[in-house]
Amino acid sequence: MMADPQPGRVLSDLKALRALTGDEEGAQRVAFTPTWRAARTFLQERLDELPVEQHMDEAGNFWATLRGASETALLIGGHLDSVPNGGWLDGCLNVLAGLEVLRCFAAAGTPPVTVRLVDWADEEGARFGRSLYGSSAVSGHLNVEEMARLKDRDGVSLEDALKGVGVTLADAPQAGRELRHAGAYLELHIEQGPVLEELGLPLGVVLGTVGVERHTLTFRGQAAHSGSTPMHARRDALLAAARLSQEIYTIAARHGGVCTVGSVKTLPGIVTSVVETCEITLDQRHLDAEKLAAMWADARTTAAQFAEEGGCTVTFADLWHIGPIPFHPDLIELGDRSILQVTAQSHRLPSGPLHDAAEVARAGIPTVMLFVQSLRGISHNKIEDTREEHLELSVRALADLAQRTAQWLTQLPAGTVP
Structure with a gap:
């Protein structure tokens, strides 16, 4: 042939x-x-x-x-x-x-x-x-x-x-x-x-x-002076986001996929202030559609938990999706x-x-x-x-x-x- x-x-x-x-x-x-x-x-x-x-x-x-x-x-x-x-x-x-x-x-x-x-x-x-x-x-x-x-x-x-x-x-x-x-x-x-x-x-x-879920997560806390604000009294948006950044490794392992926080933006973005707003991007990928959806659900739940524990709020926005x-x-x-x-x-x-x-x-x-x-x-x-x-x-x-x-x-x- x-x-x-x-x-x-x-x-x-x-x-x-x-x-x-x-x-x-x-x-x-x-x-x-x-x-x-x-x-x-x-x-x-x-x-x-x-x-x-x-x-x-x-x-x-x-x-x-x-x-x-x-x-x-x-x-x-x-x-x-x-x-x-x-x-x-x-x-x-x-x-x-x-x-x-x-x-x-x-x-x-x-x-x-x-x-x-x-x-x-x-x-x-x-x-x-x-x-x-x-x-x-x-x-x-x-x-x-x-x-x-x-x-x-x-x-x-x-x-x-x-x-x-x-x-x-x-x-x-x-x-x-x-x-x-x-x-x-x-x-x-x-x-x-x-x-x-x-x-x-x-x-x-x-x-x-693999299917791909891409989202923006925005954590909002309170700007405060980095010198006069005790650690226990801070509403640090970056801390809540950082905790999620670590937790996505557990989420990925639980479902057998991959998760990546690819970018981080902070406001006011100066060395003398606690972070008031932290925006991160999250990319999640899996070959199984149900497990991909479960990873995103876990990320949302965990983000809301960390935001609440840190005295912050969190909102979610879609970037892109393909099954x-x-x-x-x-x-x-x-x-x-x-x-x-x-x-x-x-x-x-x-x-x-x-x-x-x-x-x-x-x-x-x-x-x-x-x-x-x-x-x-x-x-x-x-x-x-x-x-x-x-x-x-x-x-x-x-x-x-x-x-x-x-x-x-x-x-x-x-x-x-x-």
Whole structure:
């Protein structure tokens, strides 16, 4: 069905892309910049060697299509854009490993299903603050009016940046037509965390992306002189917030999720006053929707308790919410089998970060991801790295998974939507 992959080609491509689009501080492929466009050209030049159709959709995503015996399409995706001073693997491993899968299918002749590679536009959101732009346009979850208000730190609007690459923002939702014949979606990504390294495993299959609750909590006490106010008489808003900051570790452990207080603002914010107002942000994540809701309920109850005990009040405001997005159980099983073809043990784990795969899954397309180990669990940093032997295993596992998924698609009953 397909030729054997050559992981060495992927490593060579990754290193060549790093040399072309990085500097001593890391990758510089920020979306819609000249360096990002150079990365797209780099990809196109390699695709020109294959019998594929290439085009950019209305949102700015780039597609390469290898026609198969069936219109049903196996999608493989990633993103070439990076954060400023980013790592050499985040996003582009997905694309260049997918390119290798296209090569393998093309070398064997006509595949049983159509195979499509997509480079999603602006996955990172590093420039305009809105992640998953291109994939959310395709999935139907893009608010054009909201996006039209976005500007980068230099005052350039997203709308103007898109015009610079030939895209009209108002037309972006029309990119949803790209999913018309989609049967399954695969994505390989570095883990960006320490789990696989701690387990001593090179690869894992991803169960889904976690749900996220983000809120602002504002504690209000009483400003008072830091010299003349006894400790027992203070209504210190920071103390109440700090107690919650510690307690979220217990809440996370109780429910098996993660909780983070990411920012703290105090008023009046001077060294000679007890804190009157303390505003914190709370980020909570879990793969199980009920447990995610329970973590937020526990945080509210505990915050109210600490506020009352400290003579303060607390109010809550919503920042953002997205539910857990589970991946397809059949494809998770296939992912496990593919990993076991190249190494002795697999591991199933959720993804804490969101990925383009989440948007595709939200659109109802059977989806799964593979993770490859990240050294030190570090990403979005110039020291981001993965052992070359693990990268090679990941390419082989993705190719095997693509072949298994193509076969899975051909075995579905006629007219069945996966």
